[in-house]
Amino acid sequence: AQSVTQLDSQVPVFEEAPVELRCNYSSSVSVYLFWYVQYPNQGLQLLLKYLSGSTLVESINGFEAEFNKSQTSFHLRKPSVHISDTAEYFCAVKNAGNNRKLIWGLGTSLAVNP
Amino acid sequence: DAGVIQSPRHEVTEMGQEVTLRCKPISGHNSLFWYRQTMMRGLELLIYFNNNVPIDDSGMPEDRFSAKMPNASFSTLKIQPSEPRDSAVYFCASTSSGTGADTQYFGPGTRLTVL
Numbered sequence: 001a002q003s004v005t006q007l008d009s010q011v012p013v014f015e016e017a018p019v020e021l022r023c024n025y026s027s028s029v030s031v032y033l034f035w036y037v038q039y040p041n042q043g044l045q046l047l048l049k050y051l052s053g054s055t056l057v058e059s060i061n062g063f064e065a066e067f068n069k070s071q072t073s074f075h076l077r078k079p080s081v082h083i084s085d086t087a088e089y090f091c092a093v094k095n096a097g098n099n100r101k102l103i104w105g106l107g108t109s110l111a112v113n114p
Numbered sequence: 115d116a117g118v119i120q121s122p123r124h125e126v127t128e129m130g131q132e133v134t135l136r137c138k139p140i141s142g143h144n145s146l147f148w149y150r151q152t153m154m155r156g157l158e159l160l161i162y163f164n165n166n167v168p169i170d171d172s173g174m175p176e177d178r179f180s181a182k183m184p185n186a187s188f189s190t191l192k193i194q195p196s197e198p199r200d201s202a203v204y205f206c207a208s209t210s211s212g213t214g215a216d217t218q219y220f221g222p223g224t225r226l227t228v229l
Contacts, residue, residue, distance in 0.1 A: 034216075044220045045219075
C-alpha cells in the first residue's frame with residue numbers, strides 16, 4: 001500500500017524568506033508525485049508534478065521540488081516567498097500506471113507573514 | 115474552458131434531510147472523483163468513476179452515501195439521511211484519458227453544513 005507523510009502541518013515564515021515543505025512517501029512500485037495548492041475557499045490546483053526524467057521540477061511561480069528516490073522524498077522549496085503564497089499545500093502520489101487514484105498527504109499550511 | 119462546475123456552493127440542511135450535490139466535469143474528461151475535506155481527516159477520496167463506471171468506492175463512509183454518473187457530463191453525490199458529522203467541504207475533480215491524465219482538476223467545492 002502507498003502512503004504520503006507531510007512532516008509539518010503548519011509552517012510560518014516571513015515574507016522573502018526561503019521555505020521548504022517536506023513530503024515523504026512509501027510505495028513498492030514506481031510512482032508519480034504531485035504538489036497541489038489550495039488557496040482559501042478554493043479547490044485544489046496542481047502546482048507541479050514529477051512523472052519521469054529530470055528529478056528537479058519547477059512551477060511557474062517559483063516553486064520547485066526534487067524527487068529523491070533513495071530517500072523517498074519530494075520536498076517543495078521556494079527561495080523567497082510572498083504573502084500571496086499563503087495557502088494549504090498537499091503532496092500526493094500515484095501509481096505510474098493506469099490507476100487514476102491519488103494518495104494524499106494531510107497538507108501543510110503555509111502562512112507568510114509581513 | 116469553464117472548469118469543473120459544482121452546485122450548490124453552500125448547503126445548509128437539518129439532520130435527517132436528503133442532500134444532493136452536483137458536479138459537471140470538464141468536457142472530454144473521462145474520470146471523475148468525489149472528495150470530502152474536513153479539518154480532522156483532511157482530504158478523503160469517496161469514490162471515483164472511469165467512463166461513467168464506479169471503479170473504487172471504498173471511501174464511501176456508509177450506506178447513507180451514494181453516487182451516480184448517468185452520463186459523461188454529470189454526476190451526483192447523495193446523502194440520505196444526512197447527519198451533523200457529514201458537515202464538510204465536498205470536492206469534485208476530473209481528469210482526462212490522454213496526455214495529462216495524471217492531473218486532476220478540482221471544482222470550487224460545496225460547503226455542507228448539517229444542523
